[in-house]
Amino acid sequence: MLGAFGLRAGEKSIPLPVDSRRLVAYLAVHPRPQPTAALAADLWAGVGPQPAARLLDEAVRGVDVPGLLAADDRGRLHLDDGVTTDLSEALLLIRGLSAASALRTAREIGAPDTTLLTADVLPSWTSTWLAVERERFRQLRLSALEGLSATLTAADRHDDAVAVARRAVDGAPSRGRARRALVEALLAGGHVSEAVTEYDEFQSLLRNSVGATPDAELDRLLAPLDAGWPLGPGLHRPAERWGVGMPGFRAASRPAGRRLAAGVPASAR
Numbered sequence: 001m002l003g004a005f006g007l008r009a010g011e012k013s014i015p016l017p018v019d020s021r022r023l024v025a026y027l028a029v030h031p032r033p034q035p036t037a038a039l040a041a042d043l044w045a046g047v048g049p050q051p052a053a054r055l056l057d058e059a060v061r062g063v064d065v066p067g068l069l070a071a072d073d074r075g076r077l078h079l080d081d082g083v084t085t086d087l088s089e090a091l092l093l094i095r096g097l098s099a100a101s102a103l104r105t106a107r108e109i110g111a112p113d114t115t116l117l118t119a120d121v122l123p124s125w126t127s128t129w130l131a132v133e134r135e136r137f138r139q140l141r142l143s144a145l146e147g148l149s150a151t152l153t154a155a156d157r158h159d160d161a162v163a164v165a166r167r168a169v170d171g172a173p174s175r176g177r178a179r180r181a182l183v184e185a186l187l188a189g190g191h192v193s194e195a196v197t198e199y200d201e202f203q204s205l206l207r208n209s210v211g212a213t214p215d216a217e218l219d220r221l222l223a224p225l226d227a228g229w230p231l232g233p234g235l236h237r238p239a240e241r242w243g244v245g246m247p248g249f250r251a252a253s254r255p256a257g258r259r260l261a262a263g264v265p266a267s268a269r
Helices: 018-029 037-045 051-064 086-103 128-153 158-171 177-189 191-210 216-221
Strands: 068-073 077-079
Touching: 018 037, 018 051, 018 086, 018 128, 018 158, 037 051, 077 086, 086 128, 128 177, 128 216, 158 177, 177 191, 191 216
Parallel strands: none
Antiparallel strands: 068 077
16 A cells, blocks of 8 residues: 555465455555445545446455455445555554654664655555545654654664654655754764755755745754855844754864754754
8 A cells, every 4th residue: 555556465466456456445544344335435436326336346346355355244344354454554653653752762662664654655546535544644654754763863873863864854855844853863963064965955945846945943953154044035044043062063163154053952842
């Protein structure tokens, strides 16, 4: 379900007719038992109830895979309890990361594999019924990556924090919270020039795409010295902040025209 649709039994890939794929995907995204009338209406929007019901029956027959589909005592369809999906595993990972960040230190979290949090739900599919769930999962996975990066930064695991934050930025380059998590992780690890580069690239991206500027929270992490920064009409100068030191960073090595800013890091807000 993540990135592209695929059905496997063990190591064997199983092909399905188009409508059967849509049916299985719908049930994977909506794990609770689905009434057949509502299911048919969603899958074949704009088609009358009777033709949609016939199409649903054909799609069910096309799923010629024992143990894949099941029905409850009210006739509602769902995937069999023995079926696993990468989407459900990703949601479990997100819940686990959220609980771990709230209750334990990053050292106790270890090094979780966040590969499942790098792709959206069937991004090439244009079905209306999928759009809301796709965006919901996208927001959840990005928030989980940003939160994990902040937790790792607070535990001085800077390389891990940067790697996780970069996954969030790759998934949403124009998302301010993802870029802020990356800049914060880079600064905490003493990678000042890389943090400045990320800020500049983000500002350029926003200016060229939507005519916006980075939010104040990100501005405060890299408060400039020159009164003309950022340049351009309508761009503002961040409020002055006290300079603070970062690991591996000395005043003599600061990039010209910039300084680091004190205050509560974005991860703590």
